[in-house]
Amino acid sequence: AAKLTGTNRHREHSPELDATAQHHAELAAALRRGLDHGEFRLLYQPIVELPSGAVIGVEALVRWHPADGPVVSPAEFIPVAEHSGLIIDLGAWIIDTACADAAVWQHRHGANSPRVNINVSARQLLDPDLPGLVADALHRHGLTPDRITIEITETAVFAGGAALSTVRELRDLGVGVALDDFGTGHSSLTLLRTCPVTTLKVDKSFIDDLNGTAEQEAIATSLSTIASTLGLRAVAEGVETLDQATRLHDLGYRYAQGYYFARPAPADQIDAVLNAPVPVR
Numbered sequence: 001a002a003k004l005t006g007t008n009r010h011r012e013h014s015p016e017l018d019a020t021a022q023h024h025a026e027l028a029a030a031l032r033r034g035l036d037h038g039e040f041r042l043l044y045q046p047i048v049e050l051p052s053g054a055v056i057g058v059e060a061l062v063r064w065h066p067a068d069g070p071v072v073s074p075a076e077f078i079p080v081a082e083h084s085g086l087i088i089d090l091g092a093w094i095i096d097t098a099c100a101d102a103a104v105w106q107h108r109h110g111a112n113s114p115r116v117n118i119n120v121s122a123r124q125l126l127d128p129d130l131p132g133l134v135a136d137a138l139h140r141h142g143l144t145p146d147r148i149t150i151e152i153t154e155t156a157v158f159a160g161g162a163a164l165s166t167v168r169e170l171r172d173l174g175v176g177v178a179l180d181d182f183g184t185g186h187s188s189l190t191l192l193r194t195c196p197v198t199t200l201k202v203d204k205s206f207i208d209d210l211n212g213t214a215e216q217e218a219i220a221t222s223l224s225t226i227a228s229t230l231g232l233r234a235v236a237e238g239v240e241t242l243d244q245a246t247r248l249h250d251l252g253y254r255y256a257q258g259y260y261f262a263r264p265a266p267a268d269q270i271d272a273v274l275n276a277p278v279p280v281r
């Protein structure tokens, strides 16, 4: 009886936890059904060269279109997909779809086709099957590895030792690896000594703060200098205005991404963007 009381008391004292767990379980089940019913779509956001505005890459960004409701953003469902393990199957779909679209662009535009950046989450990076999955998708779609960049986060690399060897295997395949949200993790610089990335995506928070103050500009400049010193590309994330774009170019940035240049769009709208670059000078 004492044990039962204890269990009941625990339940009574955490109704919010129960409600959250219940909500997550329902969402996880809906995501599974959504994947089985083809409710996910990829949008692509251009990554441009400064100052020409030429599109050199695109980032694949997933959206969920449930049959019975409005589109859901990844910030809402990726954490649930991670927690439930569905991210493995959803991630495989994302990799396959992005490679299929990349192959169409490579076929159409050859060496000038945009590289496609694919986000992978911590759990995917800990999956020893990830490099094999990527290799298989490249092979099936007849895509060369240099057309693909896998975006990872510092947090994911620190999640476990296996993540680092997965990154090395991805690099051995010939695909690029970008460190996303660079500068926001707790050990960004340490990571650069061991993790063989090809690109740093400088977090939007450093780009937002570019308001002409000496400190903010010094930080933004240092981040691009670190990248070029190490032979890496630096991409400024979340560029929303022409002022920011021109300032970033002055500070040494060669690549940028953000609403100023283009919003994320379906694959069939990317050709139009390739033909109409937005120069900053």
Ligand code: C2E
Pocket (backbone or CB within 6 Å): 045, 060, 061, 062, 073, 074, 075, 078, 094, 118, 119, 120, 121, 151, 180, 181, 237, 238, 239, 240, 257, 258, 259, 260, 264
């Ligand atoms: P992220 O990888 O850092 O992606 C950049 C996010 O910033 C995207 O949000 C993009 O739409 C948004 N963004 C781009 N330019 C601007 C700008 O100028 N201003 C503002 N305010 N935002 C801008 P989105 O698509 O909602 O994705 C959010 C996050 O969800 C991503 O951050 C990424 O961590 C995750 N995510 C998205 N797609 C995938 C995916 O296919 N797989 C995984 N594992 N995670 C994904």
Ligand code: MG
Pocket (backbone or CB within 6 Å): 059, 119, 151, 180
């Ligand atoms: Mg990303």
Ligand code: MG
Pocket (backbone or CB within 6 Å): 180, 181, 201, 237
């Ligand atoms: Mg990012």
Ligand code: MG
Pocket (backbone or CB within 6 Å): 181, 204
């Ligand atoms: Mg981000």
